[in-house]
Amino acid sequence: MTTPSKVLITGSSTGIGAIYADRFAQRGYHLILVARDLTRLNQLAQQLMQTYKVKVEVIQADLTQDQEISRVEQVLQQDPNIDILVNNAGMSVSGSFGQQNLNKIEQLIALNMTAVVRLSHAVCQQLIQKKSGAIINIGSVVGLAPEFGLTLYGGSKAFIQYFSQALNLELKDKGVYVQAVLPSATKTEIWERSGSDIKNLPPMMDANDLVDAALVGFDKKENITIPVLQDENKWKDYEQLRMKLLPEFSTAKVAPRYQKV
Numbered sequence: 001m002t003t004p005s006k007v008l009i010t011g012s013s014t015g016i017g018a019i020y021a022d023r024f025a026q027r028g029y030h031l032i033l034v035a036r037d038l039t040r041l042n043q044l045a046q047q048l049m050q051t052y053k054v055k056v057e058v059i060q061a062d063l064t065q066d067q068e069i070s071r072v073e074q075v076l077q078q079d080p081n082i083d084i085l086v087n088n089a090g091m092s093v094s095g096s097f098g099q100q101n102l103n104k105i106e107q108l109i110a111l112n113m114t115a116v117v118r119l120s121h122a123v124c125q126q127l128i129q130k131k132s133g134a135i136i137n138i139g140s141v142v143g144l145a146p147e148f149g150l151t152l153y154g155g156s157k158a159f160i161q162y163f164s165q166a167l168n169l170e171l172k173d174k175g176v177y178v179q180a181v182l183p184s185a186t187k188t189e190i191w192e193r194s195g196s197d198i199k200n201l202p203p204m205m206d207a208n209d210l211v212d213a214a215l216v217g218f219d220k221k222e223n224i225t226i227p228v229l230q231d232e233n234k235w236k237d238y239e240q241l242r243m244k245l246l247p248e249f250s251t252a253k254v255a256p257r258y259q260k261v
Helices: 015-026 038-052 066-078 102-130 151-174 190-194 207-219 232-249
Strands: 006-010 030-035 056-060 082-087 134-138 177-181
Touching: 006 015, 006 066, 006 102, 015 030, 015 038, 015 082, 015 207, 030 038, 038 056, 056 066, 066 082, 066 102, 082 102, 102 134, 102 151, 134 151, 134 207, 151 177, 177 207
Parallel strands: 006 030, 006 082, 030 056, 082 134, 134 177
Antiparallel strands: none
16 A cells, blocks of 8 residues: 655644645645644644544754754655655744844744755755655745845845755756745734734735645646736746846856956
């Protein structure tokens, strides 16, 4: 009897991660749920097991901490039934960069970037060996828009976009698919946790709508999925313009405007 595939989801006790857990359970996947809040994890696990008759494991872990990341890495490396990794856990910090607390800055970097890289690396080899599987990374449209003013958070999400694009190019011929989902403002607890003033926030997408849209992109094998973007040709135009730059990046000649007169 074939063992059903597993999905490991970080930041899965609530919000986007919990909805991903529900949707993958609907699809018949067993789950490994990772988050800090053990009570919520256990409640969600019981609910999903009762509703969908799937197996659900929980791992209490704070992915801003090196040793906690290591524990999840070991699971990804040792469990051959994990076919999908969803790097959803993330955080933001309120205020301008110069005013932000350095400890909070380091936590954001650890969670939004370091954990994503380490967990992706941990699962990578076994997916390559199986020639199948996927990594889903949750980025943000903020990573494309420094004008939005979220310097640190946006920078971390710009990294997620680049990392996902480059990793997909590296792995797609090996049978492994990488998707970056770039949400706009979405109704989750991240806003309250960051100390943001809810009254000053833009209109927000429902998290259920976001995940359902992201999974449509997943099924289409999109590398970049932007659920809020109404005209997909705008992204295609953006990418085509970027590709036009590449030949000039491979030359050694200084542009005339930078040459001494």
